[in-house]
Amino acid sequence: MATRGLSVTNKLREAVLGGDYAGGTRLNEVDLADALAVSRTPIRAALSTLAAEGLLEYRPNSGYAVKSFAAKDIEGIYVVRANLEGLCARLVAQQGLSDVHRGLLHKVLAESEELQNVESWTDEVSDLWRDLNDRFHNTLIEASGNSHLAMMLRKSRAIPLLNQLKFRWFDMGTLARAHDDHSQIFAAITGGQVVRAESLAEEHVYRSGQRIIEHWRKMDTRKPAVATKARAA
Amino acid sequence: MATRGLSVTNKLREAVLGGDYAGGTRLNEVDLADALAVSRTPIRAALSTLAAEGLLEYRPNSGYAVKSFAAKDIEGIYVVRANLEGLCARLVAQQGLSDVHRGLLHKVLAESEELQNVESWTDEVSDLWRDLNDRFHNTLIEASGNSHLAMMLRKSRAIPLLNQLKFRWFDMGTLARAHDDHSQIFAAITGGQVVRAESLAEEHVYRSGQRIIEHWRKMDTRKPAVATKARAA
DNA sequence: GCTCGATTGGTTGCATACAATCGAGCTCAG
């Protein structure tokens, strides 16, 4: 980490994405500065950056607050993301995979296959899968060679709080299905089945989104007091 | 404009989008501060914001530079944008238009129709069309009711330098075609033809992208000296 | 008792001073 500003930005981003702050929480500059042992300047830089990334909301003369997402927002994001991941798969299928990327995907799928043998869905397994899932999608994005698409997808995948709950609700059945999706997308791509690759990828993300929205709704309605308090604070 | 920071951000954004700086130009903080008669603080805030928006590139201890786009980058951006505009049209067709939005679109199309009667393609006509075009697309985006999609499309449409050349190369034939596209997209949406609306919108944007890339290539190769100098600076 | 307005505590906005860093250009050894 070169500058304090960047360091603080990353720490804060992680905290927000990890769900350390409830949606609507106002972020006080001096408190953050004290907590991270830097002056307000790098804090302000970080907040500004995160706001531009869509993780925080900014109000002039009032400061920054963690953006809160309703289930409807998540739905909107997933519609977009599904479309973009579909586009990504289509592009990769069109232009073919490089040996490097094919190798990476193959490795991910092999490890995923192995993960099917565990008996139950523990937090450890959850973390492993999260890593594999990220690698699969990130490799695909990289293989598309479209940096703008990469940026858009990164933004569509960075949602406060979501990291926290992601995959905790998985079970072995869901895992099997997700792994199977990945395998089929990979097969469609290597087979040059352009349209199929797009449909599969889009559907894969869309379905995963539906599950997440479901759980988001539960989380949303479970603690209305906290949400209200945070919004008012 | 509430704060100087926001004011400066807007001014700088306009300048960058308007093509006041060549791609690769380094932006000196003190120069900008002098030029805009503020201190470095709001300048730095603005630069940070614009970097997060993808208009500038940041290098620690080196500062901000106007991002330079090769024709290939523009192509990548337009592939994404075409997809997203297609999605947008599909969503609007699915959920139907409110009376307000229908009215706005109708008005835009009427004015566009009128614009067909001018004899030749002047700068004034160009500005009028730019406004109409923006209104058409922005209304559609708003009608989709998906704020995340709106953000993505905003980012996909904000490209340094592009504002400068956009529509200068239009002629009456291109205008007629673009207007016809808009009309048909509108018809497909009001008729509930979901798939057709998506295809038409995607194709409309894609075609417009092809024309722009063409002209971008000309611009790019015309002045390699400037580009090199700017990149080196 | 209620409403409206002044006051004040707290927070953000901005300017400025100083420290850290980078790179261009120079020097000098080989």
Added chain:
DNA sequence: CTGAGCTCGATTGTATGCAACCAATCGAGC
């Protein structure tokens, strides 16, 4: 002549003090 190392100037990174602003609280008048 070439290249490695160094110095210095220019530019960015950070801290801090003060000004501006907002919102909540309290008090006075109706």
